Amino acid sequence: MITAAACCNDIDFNLIKQLHCFAIFGGFDAYTSVTNAILTCYSRKGFLHEARQVFCEMDGRDEVSWNSMIVAFGQHREGLEALVLFKEMISMGLRVDMFTMASVLTAFTCLKDLVGGKQFHAMMIKKGFHRNSHVGSGLIDLYSKCATNGSGMLECRKVFEEIPAPDIVLWNTMISGFSQNEDLCEDALCCFRKMQHVGFRPDDCSFVCVISACSNLLSPSVGKQVHALAMKSDIPYNCVSVNNALVAMYSKCGNLQDARRLFDTMPERNTVSLNSMIAGYAQHGIEVESIHLFELMLQKDITPNRITFVSVLSACAHTGKVEEGQKYFNMMKVKFGIEPEAEHFSCMIDLFGRAGKLKEAERIIQTMPFNPGSIEWAALLGACRKHGNVELAVKAANKFLELEPYNASPYVMLSNTYASAGRWEDAAKLKRLMRERGVKKKPGCSWIEIDRKVHVFVAEDTSHPMIKEIHEYMREMLRKMKEAGYVPDIRWALVKDDEEATEEEEKERRLLHHSEKLAVAFGLISTEEGVPILVVKNLRICGDCHNAIKFISTIAGREITVRDAHRFHCFKEGQCSCRDYW
């Protein structure tokens, strides 16, 4: 009964407590297996403290008790505690099995300790444990989550191939690994198909992973097909995690209406369901609805978590609601006992920064209870760029650079701040520095799906078969745009770092060939009058394109949605849904 309770989604703290008391009164706690189940039950529902208490008070601990406690620490992001327990287990001469190994791997993963994990991997190869599916999934999880240079999934493939009898969890771990890597989502889908090919029926976990991968595929329509597949499978229609993944997928694929419709018809909802919908509204620039849903959540006694507050605080930041943001920040600590983490502080910096209160934003960095990381400096730098505070921008960029010397963002952002202030030489100097240090910016590209075929564009792209028509359309469009009052903003023109000076006319021409403009133009040419189009870009949309597409939406009389790396921009009759906050 207790094991069953551990698997149940709806069980709350009081019910576990009751079961626990029942076991004690009935004398069942003398059975180690019963107490082990209670321990796991507490841990799975998020009550680490109680789980630990059960473990400490147990008389006859067996190997399973130790393993369960190690897992509990790992799942609550207490990797060090897990490793301490493992060492104790060894020193006591207890038998270590595959389950122990897999649990210890979870600890390395949550500590992001790739070196320690690798050493452990080597030891398991010596003992031959690495051919076990349980251990294998721990290893794959480790490499997919901890490797920083993108080589992680290569290592995962090797681990996978060593395992003679992969089970469904191992397949799911591979799909999950691919899906967490933005650029490998196509591989996640491939893996999902392959697993069915060798005879596995995907379970709820497989669907959750593959659906989340669908948000990052080139074609936004695949998600719908996978949804249909899930409905035909034997996954229950009320499976919360699958439905949550679908809500997130629809909203990330630009289909907020379908996301909301699904959300409304869900028979069961939890914190994550609300988080997904709240984030969906925020990404589409409907922050008011995000905050409304959050208030509703509080009324309905659905407990918010740290992620809820990240979304809500950023929604406040985007709408300039400084006071409300502060109110929610305090509520998080006082009412819900959630300690603010780097993400929350970065939202607060953003909240003040966007509103032009740079002093307050800087004060947050100075008074934070831990050392600020790159995300806090990035938020401050973003605010400085927006409000043209060069001096503070230099400081923030330097701090950011110290922490992430190979990240292109601080260079680009500071360079843009200089350029906006008219300090062109400083901007150019920074670009040179970037080249000298071998820091590369990801090339921007945009794509659009037309009749289930994806068309990809990069800046200055001439490879598309219809490029002549596209250029012609854009030239004509430019004429009409200028008539309507559009002024090209050449600060956004791509300047190659080896060019000292570029003619204005040439800059204007380059602006016209930005990937997002090409994709929009192609979309307009290839679809019927009045049909809305959706363009996706891998980076953030450029400022000139943002302005230009407003004009295009009016002139062409179309609804044009651009999903950039960050959010949605829905252009309609000369306005963007982001209200220029981006």
Place this chain on the structure above:
DNA sequence: GCGTTACAAA
């Protein structure tokens, strides 16, 4: 042993 949700930055 695997899973859903978020921020800032290109």
